Amino acid sequence: MSLFDDQNKTEITKQITAASCFWLDERGVKPVETEVGVADGWIADIAGVLCPTETELQTLKLIRRKPKWKKPQEEKDAWQVEANILNRMMTVIVEVKTSRGDFRGDKKWEWEPPADLCWLAAPAGLIAETERPKGWGILEYSPTRDCMISRRVPEVRTTTAERQRNLVHAVACRRDNQTRYEHLRRLQKEYREDDKQRTSLTRVQDAMRAALSIARGEHGSVEGALEYHRIKLKGVYQLEMLGLTALWGVAKKETNGA
Numbered sequence: 001m002s003l004f005d006d007q008n009k010t011e012i013t014k015q016i017t018a019a020s021c022f023w024l025d026e027r028g029v030k031p032v033e034t035e036v037g038v039a040d041g042w043i044a045d046i047a048g049v050l051c052p053t054e055t056e057l058q059t060l061k062l063i064r065r066k067p068k069w070k071k072p073q074e075e076k077d078a079w080q081v082e083a084n085i086l087n088r089m090m091t092v093i094v095e096v097k098t099s100r101g102d103f104r105g106d107k108k109w110e111w112e113p114p115a116d117l118c119w120l121a122a123p124a125g126l127i128a129e130t131e132r133p134k135g136w137g138i139l140e141y142s143p144t145r146d147c148m149i150s151r152r153v154p155e156v157r158t159t160t161a162e163r164q165r166n167l168v169h170a171v172a173c174r175r176d177n178q179t180r181y182e183h184l185r186r187l188q189k190e191y192r193e194d195d196k197q198r199t200s201l202t203r204v205q206d207a208m209r210a211a212l213s214i215a216r217g218e219h220g221s222v223e224g225a226l227e228y229h230r231i232k233l234k235g236v237y238q239l240e241m242l243g244l245t246a247l248w249g250v251a252k253k254e255t256n257g258a
Helices: 011-026 054-059 073-085 100-105 161-216 222-228 235-241 250-257
Strands: 029-039 042-050 090-096 117-123 137-142 147-152
Touching: 011 029, 011 042, 011 090, 011 117, 011 137, 011 147, 029 090, 029 161, 042 117, 042 161, 090 161, 161 222
Parallel strands: 090 117, 117 137
Antiparallel strands: 029 042, 042 090, 137 147
16 A cells, blocks of 8 residues: 555545655655655655756756856766766655644754755645754745645765665565555456356356246246246335246246147
């Protein structure tokens, strides 16, 4: 089950989580997964991996805009040095907070983050500027536009190779679980549909055999023929409405008459 289907989550939490995932995906963070265990005692609301292009680095505002071609070569070379420094894989986490109590009660802001880029996503106006965790980027949810708006760029950290590997592994495992779960659900749905078709065909065959038995006057009565062929009807009214009572022994009478 994904976070978006979790009945324990509020609608605003689902909306902000979905909008944040879309915001990250648009900016090159792939794959993006929810509810990922990224460190001991730390389950990130959203986690992903970024291998950025120069355009994505600019879109995320991690580097300044590339100087235009008319600018001096020294300025363009300096910009390229800045871009090359960030031309590496970076791990990403987002924490979603939708209430003051949830934000103030969380101690994660006091710990060393387990990722290179960290964002805090919340409804607009929920967290005062003076309360924003140091080094964390800020994403605010706009309900009118149903999207996230970047209010502060995160500090670029350089986590250890072990922490990067652990986060990438956790995201990969989460994606694999989601993929296999979706595949299993698809197989189950296909099986149920096939089973319905088989059941429907069997019922039609049983009904045809029951009708033939009734026409031949077999099994002692209309009800007996229906029961023998696993056909369940309620009351005399249904028997008469379907014409089964009138059908009783017709084939047998015709054969005897001939």
